[in-house]
Amino acid sequence: MNERRPYHRPMPGNWWARPPYRAYTARELSGVAVAAYGGVLFAGLVSLSRGPESWDGYLQFLRSPTSLALHVLLLAAMIFHVITWFQTLPKTMPKMIVGGKHVPAKKITRIATLAAGVASLVLVLVVLGVAR
Amino acid sequence: MSAHQNEKRSLSPLLWLLFGAGGMLSALFGPALILITGVLAPTGTGLPQDFLSYDHALALARNPFGKLVALGVISLFFWHGAERIFLTMKDMKAGPAKVLAIMTYGVAAVVTLATFGLLLAIGF
Numbered sequence: 001m002n003e004r005r006p007y008h009r010p011m012p013g014n015w016w017a018r019p020p021y022r023a024y025t026a027r028e029l030s031g032v033a034v035a036a037y038g039g040v041l042f043a044g045l046v047s048l049s050r051g052p053e054s055w056d057g058y059l060q061f062l063r064s065p066t067s068l069a070l071h072v073l074l075l076a077a078m079i080f081h082v083i084t085w086f087q088t089l090p091k092t093m094p095k096m097i098v099g100g101k102h103v104p105a106k107k108i109t110r111i112a113t114l115a116a117g118v119a120s121l122v123l124v125l126v127v128l129g130v131a132r
Numbered sequence: 133m134s135a136h137q138n139e140k141r142s143l144s145p146l147l148w149l150l151f152g153a154g155g156m157l158s159a160l161f162g163p164a165l166i167l168i169t170g171v172l173a174p175t176g177t178g179l180p181q182d183f184l185s186y187d188h189a190l191a192l193a194r195n196p197f198g199k200l201v202a203l204g205v206i207s208l209f210f211w212h213g214a215e216r217i218f219l220t221m222k223d224m225k226a227g228p229a230k231v232l233a234i235m236t237y238g239v240a241a242v243v244t245l246a247t248f249g250l251l252l253a254i255g256f
Contacts, residue, residue, distance in 0.1 A: 016224055028220040034158045035213025035240075037166055038206050042243055044169075045202060048193055049250045052186045059184055062174040071170025078162040085159040092152075120164035127168050128178050 027084040033077030040074075086112040147215055147237065154212025157205065165205065190254070199251045207244040214240040 012018070016025045047058035061067050089112055090096075090105035097103070171177070173184050182188065192198040218236035222229055 016220070025220065028216045031213040031216025031220075034154065034162065034209050035217070037158075037162070037170075038209030038213070038243070040170070041202070041209075042206050042247060044189070045193065045206065045247060045250050048186075048189050049254050055186045055189060059174070062170070062184070068171065068174065071166055074170065075163060075166045078158065078166055081155075082159045082163060085155055116160050119160040120162070120167075123161055123164035124167060124172075127164075128172075131179050131183055 026080075027088075030077050030081040030084065033074050034081060037074050037078070040070075082116050083113065086116065147211070150208060150211035150240075151215035154208035154210075157208050158212060161205075162209075193251065193254045194256055196256070203244075203247050203251060206247045207240070210240040210243045211237075 015021055044058050047054040086109045090108045093108075095102055096108060168179075169184075173179050176183075193202060214236035218232055221227065221232050221236075226232065
């Protein structure tokens, strides 16, 4: 019998770890850091609901070198997320036309990344100012 | 029964919306939040020692705006991560789609409900 034997282009199992896909994999895995930080905050909420002793335990964790190292890593991953998020933005939004001309993707990325940096900076400064 | 009642509607647009909202929220304020709650406040850099005291944390969690921020940040960050991890693991063929969905969207859904419940339990 003539069975159908279509050609399948070989694809190594670790294609996602190789260029050019590696860049996409890294970008998508930044979502792990975003969710992990959500998990840190969720753990704080659970501790808070259990009372002062539980909350103190959570604070002790936050002050531990492990937690500080974790947060530095999370911060680096989050900044990577910010950069890649706004690189993707022009591809996921409708074409932007200002004054009858298309706004170039790179310009959208540049302005949006700058705006996000300002947003984060303002939040830090407001918290530092209010808490003073 | 009319025809469109039989149509199976996809959840994808809703999941995509949550993913996008979480991505934008974290892109705008994620670095600041991690810096404040994870580095500046625990080390007391530029912030008073009692910044993270139980009373302060409780006051934030009892404030309606504080509740909204907590629910929004925690749940949307989880939905954002869930979408990215699910699609990446599916592309990697890391397991059956149903298992992957439970491990990602399932976790995000449980955390969202738990956060909602905890914020209600903490009271106003």
